[in-house]
Amino acid sequence: MIGKLIVYSLIGFVLYFVGDVLYRLDLNKRVYNHRPGFCQKVKGLDHGSEHVEYVEKEKIAFLSSGVQALFEENGPKGAIYLYNFSDTDHKAIKLTIENEPTDFIPHGMGHYYLNGKLHLIVISHTSFKKGFQHRIEILEFNKEKQSLSYVKTIKDKSFIKPNGLHAVGPEQFFFTNDGYYQSEILGAFEMLFKIKGGSVYYYDGKESHALISSEQTPNGIWADVKRKVLYYSSPLGEFIKVIKLSEDLKSVKGELAHVPLLTSPDNLFMDDEGALWTGAHPVLYKIGDIQACFEVAGKPKPSPPPSQVLRLKFSEDFKTHELTEPYTDDGRQIPCSSHVVIDGKGNMLIGSVGLNAVHCKYTPETINAH
Numbered sequence: 158m159i160g161k162l163i164v165y166s167l168i169g170f171v172l173y174f175v176g177d178v179l180y181r182l183d184l185n186k187r188v189y190n191h192r193p194g195f196c197q198k199v200k201g202l203d204h205g206s207e208h209v210e211y212v213e214k215e216k217i218a219f220l221s222s223g224v225q226a227l228f229e230e231n232g233p234k235g236a237i238y239l240y241n242f243s244d245t246d247h248k249a250i251k252l253t254i255e256n257e258p259t260d261f262i263p264h265g266m267g268h269y270y271l272n273g274k275l276h277l278i279v280i281s282h283t284s285f286k287k288g289f290q291h292r293i294e295i296l297e298f299n300k301e302k303q304s305l306s307y308v309k310t311i312k313d314k315s316f317i318k319p320n321g322l323h324a325v326g327p328e329q330f331f332f333t334n335d336g337y338y339q340s341e342i343l344g345a346f347e348m349l350f351k352i353k354g355g356s357v358y359y360y361d362g363k364e365s366h367a368l369i370s371s372e373q374t375p376n377g378i379w380a381d382v383k384r385k386v387l388y389y390s391s392p393l394g395e396f397i398k399v400i401k402l403s404e405d406l407k408s409v410k411g412e413l414a415h416v417p418l419l420t421s422p423d424n425l426f427m428d429d430e431g432a433l434w435t436g437a438h439p440v441l442y443k444i445g446d447i448q449a450c451f452e453v454a455g456k457p458k459p460s461p462p463p464s465q466v467l468r469l470k471f472s473e474d475f476k477t478h479e480l481t482e483p484y485t486d487d488g489r490q491i492p493c494s495s496h497v498v499i500d501g502k503g504n505m506l507i508g509s510v511g512l513n514a515v516h517c518k519y520t521p522e523t524i525n526a527h
């Protein structure tokens with residue numbers, strides 16, 4: 158009797174587990190192309206723009222490129238590109254870095270003006286072969302020379318597996334750790350079994366404060382410090398969460414919203430109207446092998462992972478929201494969209510994990526539901 162019960166329970170558990178994995182993989186999902194206006198590939202960028210850091214004051218964006226270097230020693234190198242929205246050529250330029258830190262593979266980024274100087278705050282990893290170590294590099298942008306220069310490095314034990322970053326001061330920022338385990342194999346195990354190994358922190362310039370100490374793959378992050386509201390995305394949990402912060406930003410007062418999306422949101426961006434944007438991965442199983450997001454030497458990909466841009470607008474009290482999907486692509490214009498920013502004047506820039514970026518035109522009508 159007990160034996161049977163155990164067997165049935167085990168069968169039930171296995172069925173649940175398999176069903177849940179199949180459901181989350183989006184095996185039955187299709188993506189059809191649509192655009193908010195004319196879209197074209199950005200020139201000069203071949204190895205991705207995982208993070209797109211928009212600087213409204215200059216109408217430029219910094220693109221973190223080359224995450225492929227984490228996995229491959231002899232492939233492309235990590236680099237930061239500059240995209241100037243005023244440039245009619247639609248070309249991204251690779252920035253040289255004076256005193257470039259060794260093993261620089263940029264990931265999430267934020268920016269801040271210190272004494273009138275534009276600083277980038279950049280998460281950087283060493284490759285898996287070199288131990289997958291993490292730190293924050295601060296770089297200064299020199300507009301005349303069109304280059305970056307090294308300022309300082311920040312290390313902290315809370316930089317466990319950092320992914321997304323949002324700067325709110327010269328050395329103050331929010332960031333996500335998208336997992337706990339460092340090796341690729343244990344990381345995959347963590348994802349498959351939905352282990353909540355990720356976390357969300359606020360670094361105050363001296364030390365880190367855990368805001369969320371256990372979460373499933375927190376990734377993109379955006380802080381609205383005026384309202385003391387923090388947003389983060391979970392690609393594997395397929396949701397965006399909104400939390401209320403304390404006055405000093407060092408602790409959480411409560412959850413304001415949890416938006417299930419049935420798609421995998423990556424990085425977050427908030428526009429001037431308070432709408433939250435995400436570059437998402439609509440079909441999860443296709444990015445199960447991250448290599449599909451990179452260039453496979455000479456071989457055209459028959460079925461690349463598709464891309465999706467979502468615009469999420471909350472009501473004042475966060476009780477309701479409206480979602481629109483201004484852009485989707487079957488993966489041929491841009492695979493693995495990981496970020497999107499808009500300038501509020503009809504320009505949208507979409508970044509990808511490992512290949513190109515896309516610049517689209519839009520009008521208020523093509524991004525709003527109303």
Ligand SMILES: *[C@@H]1O[C@H](CO)[C@@H](O)[C@H](O)[C@H]1NC(C)=O
Nearest residue numbers: 215217241242243244300303
């Ligand atoms: C962007 O391009 C415009 C027009 O060419 C130029 O005036 C501006 O200085 C450029 N910005 C940067 C940061 O290079």
